Amino acid sequence: MKMPLKSAAVLFTATCAVLFAAIAKAEDPYLFFNWNVTYGTIYPLGVPQQGILINGQFPGPDIHSVTNNNLVINVFNSLTEPFLLSWSGIQNRRNSYVDGVYGTTCPIPPGKNYTYILQVKDQIGSFYYFPSLAFHKAAGGFGGFRILSRSVIPVPFAEPAGDFTVLIGDWYSKNHTVLKRILDGGHKLPFPDGILINGRGPNGTSLTFEQGKTYRLRISNVGLQHSLNFRIQGHNLKLVEVEGTHTLQNTYSSIDVHVGQSMSVLVTADQPPQDYFIVVNTRFTSPIITTTGFLRYANSNRRASGPIPGGPTIQVDWSLNQARSIRTNLTASGPRPNPQGSYHYGMINTTRTIRLASSAGRVNGKQRYAVNSVSFVPADTPLKLADFFNIPGVYRVNSIPSAPTGGGIYLDTSVLQADYRAFIEIVFENNEDIIQSWHLDGYAFFVVGMDGGQWTPASRNGYNLRDAVFRSTTQVYPKSWTAIYVALDNVGMWHLRTEFWARQYLGQQFYLRVYTSSTSLRDEFPIPKNALLCGRASGHHTRPL
Known part of the structure; x- marks a missing residue:
């Protein structure tokens, strides 16, 4: 018998109260969230469409936390279909079971709830959350996620007068169910209908500043496929943080934010008192879509x-040069009191190079996308659960090659294995005419190089081995490459994907299995005792935490 939502909420609140009393003396505080996910009618571009709301909000509520906080997020799925939330850039140390993607986590069935238990261990910065299943991201369900520094850790800029979440992204006026049918039918998505700023279309968003004061804007591109340029009429943007890393405080008149990326800028209200345009437009597209809000x-x-102030041209050189200028502030502290730049990654020898090339094509008459020729198809059971319960036949280790093959696209449940504590190089190779954006769950990485043309071992001569930005999402320009260094210090099954959501949905993704034979809790947490079980894992039993 299904418990009514109101009764379940009361029970959850009581349970949290007992839990909180038991852990009130713990070193790291617990924060509790109770979310109800529903459908609702929204009008972001002036026409009604079905959106996904969290506690009646579109976009969803912000999560405000502090380094090392434990977050208990109880999610009630009041939709008519399964639902999952994922946490872009939140590293979930030693616990890929709650990553919120289908390769690691069973969906929340309709009318049921699931409680995510996360710790933002040794993290700071600006991130967001989003729904990862069934093209739900095109309907909403996303929101900002900020992690503040502990009070004892200095921040390399004065405390701003205000702190705003700014979610930008391309948008379709069609319901997400229609878009999903287009993809399921083997076709590409059409061009988007507009751009939203905090869930609103043209002239629908405003931020209020007091003259003479400085404010922090946490900007995330939560869209589906297009890089965006952000600017404010008459005001400069001082970049101070990118996905948890304090950066050199360069000042820009406008800044590119690629799909899936997050960053913080400081803006000073140093102009005559009036209203000013906030402008966001697509990059590298024809036509260009532009939307405006107001400061x-x-x-x-x-x-x-x-x-309205003009932005950069369609040429990629301006964006590439700006990307190269974004570097780590080596004099700033990170989540701990030691300088975040004290990790001398450039002096560590990499033990392995993985080269990843994207491609597009048709398989069985339908549009598909691939990495190293493999177009991912979901298994009937989350891969991480298959690992834990030793269920054979769900996937094959190294079912995707670690370098491009040049062959045609084929379907498989692609998993690439790598050794725990290895220090590796990953090169993203883009042989297509579009810009791309890639994200690795569970990790941040050093973006050591990017350039046009074909990557070769000689390209390493141009790597930044001193102060490369440390982040979890990076762009790859058309006919270009981007190289990253990753310290594989987080055991688990981690999603590596394009942030172009139609491409991800149609196969441009795989899972990186960071493996150790150790069963020590120092290396990986056991499966949560409240883990949802589905597929061939149904009927198994989890062991308690």
Whole structure:
């Protein structure tokens, strides 16, 4: 018998109260969230469509936390289909079971709930969460996720007068179910209908500043496929943080934010008191889609006027040079009191190189996308559960090659294995005419190089081995490559994917199995006792934490 939502919420609150009383003396605080996921009618581009709301909100509520906080997020799925939330950039140390993607976590059935237990261990910065199944991301269900530094850790800039989440992304006026049918039918998505700023279309969003004060904007591109440029009329943007890394504080008139990326800029209200345009437009597209919002001065009585400020051209050189200028601030502390740049990654020899090339094509008459010629198909059981319960036949280790083959696209449940504590190089090779964006769950990595043309071992001569930015999402420009260094210090099954969501949905993804034979809790947490079980894992029993 299904418990009514209200009764379940009361039970959850009581349980949390008991749990909180038991752990109140623990070193790291616990934060509790109770979310109800529903459908609702939204009008982001002025026409009604079905959206996904969290506690009635679109976008969903922000998560505000502090380094090492433990987060208990109870999610009630009031949709008519299974649902999962994932946490972009949150590393889930030693615990890929709660990563919130189908390769590691069973979906929450309709009318049921699941409680995610996360710790933002040794992290700071700006991130977001999003739904990972069934093209739900095209309907909403996303929100900001910030991790503040502990009070004893210095931050390399004065405390701002305000701190705003700014979620930007391309958007379709069609329901996500229609878009999913297009993809399931073997076709590409059409061009998007607009761009949203915090869930609103043109002129629908405003931020209010007081003259003379400085504010922090945490900008995330939560869209489906397009890089975006962000700028504010008459104001400079001082970049201070990218996905948990304090950066050199370069000042830009506008900044590119590629799909899946997050960053923080400081903006000072140093202009005459009036309203100013906030402008966001697509990059490297024809036509260009533009949307606007407003920066309002608290003492303003004048509307924004004049032409909206122009952005960079369609050429990639400007964006590439800006990307190269984003580097780690070696004098700043990270989540711990030692300088975040004290990890001399450039002095460590890599033990392995993995080269990844994307491709597009048709398989059995339908559009598919691939990595190293393999187009991922989900198994009937989450891969991490198959590992834990030793269920054979769910996937094969190294079912994707570690270098491009040049062959045609084929289907498989692709898993690449790598050794725990290895220090590896991954090269993303883009032989297509579009910009791409890649993300690795469970990790941040050093973006050591990017350039046009074909990567060769000689390309390493141009790597930044001193202060490369440390992040979890990186872009790869058309006919170009990007190289990253990764310390594989997080055991688990981790999702490596394109952030272009239609491509991800149609196969441009795989799982990196970071493996050790050790069963020590120092290396990996056991399966959570509340883990949902599905597929061939149904009927098994988890052991308690």
